[in-house]
Amino acid sequence: MNKIKNAKDKVVGETKEAIGKVTNNKELEIKGKIQSTMADVNIKGEKIKDDVNRKVNKAFDKK
Numbered sequence: 001m002n003k004i005k006n007a008k009d010k011v012v013g014e015t016k017e018a019i020g021k022v023t024n025n026k027e028l029e030i031k032g033k034i035q036s037t038m039a040d041v042n043i044k045g046e047k048i049k050d051d052v053n054r055k056v057n058k059a060f061d062k063k
Contacts, residue, residue, distance in 0.1 A: 002042070002046055003043075003046060006039045006042045006043045006046065007039070007043075009035055009036070009038065009039035009042075010036055010039035010040065010043070012032075012035060013031075013032045013033065013034070013035030013036030013037070013038075013039055014032065014036050015032065016028055016029070016031055016032025016035060017029050017032030017033050017036060018032070019032070020032055
């Protein structure tokens with residue numbers, strides 16, 4: 001579920017940023033950039049969490 005939300009936030013943020021640039025709306029551009037960047041951070045956090053879970057599970061499977 002988080003992966004879908006993060007992907008949606010990334011696309012929406014990039015869209016807001018692009019619309020802000022085209023319309024010269026700096027506030028919308030900045031809000032879009034922040035939303036997109038936060039989605040990137042969350043995506044990377046999910047990847048780290050998945051990697052840790054995989055390594056923990058692998059370690060316990062060896063015993």
